[in-house]
Amino acid sequence: MSIMPAHSALFAATSLALGTATAGAQTSLPPVVSTESLTVQAPPRPEIQNFPHAGVVGQPRRVTAKQNRPPHGTQGDWGVFTxxxxxxxxxxxxxxxxxxxWAEDWRYLRDRSLRNDPxxxxxxxxxxxxxxxxxxxxGETRLRNWFEEHPSLGTQGSPGSGRFGVRNLYGADLxxxxxxxxxxQLVNxxxxxxxxxxxxxxxxKRLDLQQGFVEGTATLLGAKSGLMFGRQQFLDAPSYILYNRETPNVPLAWNxxxxxxxxxxVRVDLYDFVGTNINQNKMFHDNEDWGTRLHGLDVTxxxxxxxxxxxxxxxxxxxxxxxFHLEGSLAAVAAGKSTLNGSTARQDGGFRWYGSSPSFEFSIGGLYQSGTFENSKSGATRSVDAYAVNSIVGYRNPKSRWHPFLGVQTDLYSGGDTRSANGTVGTYIAPFNPQTNYLDTTTYIAPSxxxxxxxxxxxxxxxxxSLxxxxPFMWRDSTNDDVYSSSKVYSFRNIGGGLIGIIPQASLTLQLNRHLTWTQYGARFIASDSMKAAGAKSGSYYQSNFVFRF
Incomplete structure (x- = not known):
């Protein structure tokens, strides 16, 4: 499947057709009556009760598919997949x-008697x-601020750094x-x-088109099918592999x-995208990044x-x-005391098995990452041989008024050997902003x-x-490889042992009403003695997110 340069023309036509940004509901067949039911002898589940991996946007945990359809939820009728x-x-x-x-389905509001919100x-x-x-x-307006005692283990910014960010995402769906x-959807x-x-x-980011696509739907071979063409969000992958770039202000957009x-x-998804170049100084100047590509197949x-x-x-x-294919700093490979610039093409093949009952929840996944790295200076090519294993398992007590969840999360991302500029690259990378709070709230440590x-x-x-x-207790998989942040390879050398550190962290979510959410994160990065000896600094981290959405 190929990507044609017609994207820009399509985006312009979409914007013209809409007049402004657009957002809203999944176009699928009308909801059908479901006989699915669940009986639990317990207090009702609060709306804020979340999956541990559901992200910074509080998403309710609903056991049956029926609970995710209107009026309790606003997802389209995808049967058991909801x-x-x-x-x-x-x-x-x-x-x-x-x-x-655009994954929301508001068609039930055709009936004015069901409207109960301003x-x-x-x-x-x-x-x-x-x-x-x-x-x-x-629409969404998000106010986010940070405080960092020693940003990126003391290697970036200044001690006591404080930052503030605001973003607006407003759109319409015709x-x-x-x-x-x-x-x-427009963004600034x-x-x-x-x-x-x-x-x-x-x-x-000055005002620009964050998303703009056309979608056609039909019933084909007994399946609810659709084709989406244009600039769009893509979330059909485990969130620890790729997500939506939630920590910065401008989310990912694919063309x-x-x-x-x-x-x-059974559900099948096939896609082929290129990235988006962001121009922060000019309005409506974002275009395609042909050096960044994402394509694949997902069967659920x-x-x-x-x-x-x-x-x-x-x-x-x-x-x-x-x-995926990458160029620039995200594709660089660590070697000795420096990095090798170039491009990389990698293929992830894997699985994720996950599910829940009223009192049990689990997710187990694994993947193998192959591909090549090409040195931009010498033209030499190196093969890639990497892997990752991820799991979380836990128990809930649905009869308790505290609705507690107690679980264990384990993650393994392979490392390589950076002592040589030759040979196989064994370091796993996840360049498309995996969900921040899945692994490390501070983002000081990356999944590599x-x-x-x-x-x-x-x-x-x-x-x-909700609290x-x-x-997380963190170690290097290979003591012959470096320590990685979300944006770079740390320059720490001669680290003794594999322990990186411990990062106790907590989050507090207040659902003030349907439209206002306030989530706060606090963490303390406690570097190991060997990391401190190599130059790393321990530090505290705080983040606040105040979000309005409708």
Whole structure:
């Protein structure tokens, strides 16, 4: 499947057709009546109760698919694939609002008697008498600030750095009947602070098109199918592999084509994208980054439920093949006391098996990463041989008013041997912004050459308050490889032993109302003695996120 330079023309046509940005609902077949039910002799689950890996946007944990459809949730009717936080449908987590706003389905608001929110009139605006043509608006404003005692273990910025960022994402979704829609979204962002650093194109952005695509849907071979062409978010991969670039202000956007088909128990997704070049100083000047490419295939299976005592365990099995090409600093390879610049093409092949019951939740995944690295200076090519293993398993007590979750998270990312500039590259990389809070809130340690083990404790004592605690213990997988941050290779040398450090961290989420969320993160990076001897510094970290969305 190839990507043609017609993207720019399509984006312009989309913007012209919409007039402004666009956002809102998944175009699928109308919801069907489901007989699925769940009986739990326990207090009702608070809306804020989250999956541990559901992300900084609080996404409710719903055990049955029916709980994720209107009016409790706003996800399209994808059958069994809308259980949990709905991510198994392939469009990211969706509660009342989705990480991708176009994954929301607001058609139930055709019935005015179901409107119970001041913003409901903006979520379904009928443009004809039969209400088959409609417009949905969406929006998000996020205020985020940080404090870092010693940024990036003392290697970046200044001690006591404070930063502030704001971003706006506003759009609209125009549905022309049941099978065609245009979606668009505008973005602008800014950042500042004291002793700040790193205010690049992912933090500052004049008004531009964040997303703009056309989608057509139909029923093909018994599957609810769709084709999306244009600039769009892509979240159909485990969030520890790639996500949405949530820590900076400007999310990831991909340009290309995506096709999907969803049967009752099988889902297939095929895609081919190139990245987006961000121009922070000019309006509407973002264009395609032809040096960054993402393509792949994802097949998700929903096997029959497993009986677990008196409960049913609903599971999903993802089988994926993800390929990507990189140039520039993200593709650089560490070698000795320097780095080798060049380009890399890598292929990830793997699986993820995950699921939940009212009191049990788990996710187990593994992948093998192959490919090549080409040195830009010498032209020499090196093969890639890397891998990753990820898991989380835990127990909930649904009968307790505290709704506690207690689990263990383990992660392994292979390392290589940086003592030589030749031979196989064994260091695993995940360049497309895996979910920040899955591994390390501070982002000081990246998923490369890493072993991480952490307890996870989450409690939701009130329907508007949730607390989570983690304490990852981190080691290098290979003592012949370096320590990596989310943006660079640390220059620490002669590190004795494999222990990197311990990062106790906590998050507090306050769901002030349907539209206002305040989440705070606190962490302390406690560097090991060998890391301190090599020059690393321990430090405290704090982050606050105040989000308005509709």
């Amino acid at each position: 259980r949990g936080n709905g991510e198994s449908a392939g469009f990211g987590p969706v509660g009342r609002y989705g990480v991708a706003p 913003f409901d009139p903006l979520k379904f605006i009928a443009l004809n008498d039969s209400k088959t043509i409609w417009l949905t608006f969406s 549905h022309l009947g049941s099978h065609l829609r245009f979606f668009g 962002a800014d950042a500042g602070g004291w002793a700040g650093y790193g205010y690049g194109t992912t933090y500052r 290309g084509i995506r096709g999907y088909a969803i049967w009752p128990r 299976l929903a096997p029959p439920d497993i009986r677990l005592g008196h409960e049913k365990l609903a599971t999903y099995l993802d089988l994926f093949a993800i390929g 050459n890493l072993i991480s083990l952490s307890p996870v404790l989450r409690t939701t004592p009130l329907d508007w308050l 989570q605690f983690k304490a």
